[in-house]
Amino acid sequence: QVQLVESGGGLVHDGGSLRLSCVASGRSFSNYVMGWFRQAPGKEREFVSAISWSGGRTYYADSVKGRFTISRDNAKNTVTLQMDSLKPEDTAVYYCAGRPLWVSTSGDLYEYWGQGAQVTVSS
Numbered sequence: 001q002v003q004l005v006e007s008g009g010g011l012v013h014d015g016g017s018l019r020l021s022c023v024a025s026g027r028s029f030s031n032y033v034m035g036w037f038r039q040a041p042g043k044e045r046e047f048v049s050a051i052s053w054s055g056g057r058t059y060y061a062d063s064v065k066g067r068f069t070i071s072r073d074n075a076k077n078t079v080t081l082q083m084d085s086l087k088p089e090d091t092a093v094y095y096c097a098g099r100p101l102w103v104s105t106s107g108d109l110y111e112y113w114g115q116g117a118q119v120t121v122s123s
Contacts, residue, residue, distance in 0.1 A: 001026050001112075002024050002025070002026040002027075002028075002029065002032065002098055002111075002112040003024065003025045003026055004022050004023070004024050004096045004097070004098060004112055004113060004114035004115075005022065005023050005025075005114055005115065006020060006021065006022050006094065006095070006114040006115065006116065006117040007020070007021050007022075007023075007117065008020040008021050008117060009094065009117030009118045009119050010118075010119070010120070011120045011121075011122065012086055012120075012121055012122070013121070013122050014086065014087060014088060014121060014122065014123050015085060015086065015087075016086050016121070017082070017083060017084045017086065018086065018119060019080060019081070019082050019083070020036070020080065020081040020083065020094055020096075020117055020119070021078055021079075021080050021081075022034070022036075022078065022079045022080070022081075022096030022114055023076075023077055023078050024077040024078070024079075024098065024112075025077065029074060029077040029098075030053060030074040031053055031100060031101070032053060032098040032099060032100055033050060033051070033052060033053055033098065033099050033100070033101065033102060033103045033104070034050065034051050034070075034072060034079040034096065034097070035047065035048075035049065035050035035051075035096075035097045035098070035103075035104075035105075035107075035110060036048040036049045036050070036070065036079075036081045036094055036095070036096060036097070037094070037095045037097060037107050037110075038090075038092035038093065038094045038095065038119075039092055039093050039095070040089075040091060040093075043092075045095075045107050046061065047061050047106070047107065048060070048061055048064055048068065048081070048094070049061065049064065049068055049070040049081060050070070050103045050104070050105065051070045051071070051072050051079060051103075052103055053101070055071065055072045055074070057103065058070050059103055059105065061105075063089075064083075064090075067083065067084050067085045067086075068081060068082065068083050068084070069081070069082040069084075070082075079096060081094070083119070086119075086121045087121060088121045088122065088123045090119060090121050091119060091120050091121050092119060093116040093117065093118050093119075094116065094117050094118075094119050095113055095114055095116050095117075096113070096114040097110035097112060097113050097114070098110060098111065098112040099111050099112070
């Protein structure tokens with residue numbers, strides 16, 4: 001079992017930055033692919049970013065590429081999403097998720113989920 005807890009959400013102005021962190025408890029964090037997803041009001045959940053178990057490969061949705069950066073520290077059981085040049089359309093609840101072995105952009109394939117962190121970007 002892996003438990004995930006996000007932190008770092010908040011309210012920023014258009015063009016601002018936020019950093020989301022997700023701390024995992026439980027065993028074998030370093031064996032898990034970690035992803036970030038988001039869900040805006042009235043919209044479906046969407047993939048944002050993912051990182052391989054080693055941290056050597058990263059993946060981004062086109063909508064955030066060049067603005068968001070995902071990273072992980074396996075020694076600290078932490079995955080981070082640095083969000084720069086935020087836009088009002090980035091407003092959503094952001095979820096950290098984990099799955100074993102292989103990266104996927106489908107949320108349905110992730111086994112473990114955090115409780116979510118609200119990110120609000122004002123225009």
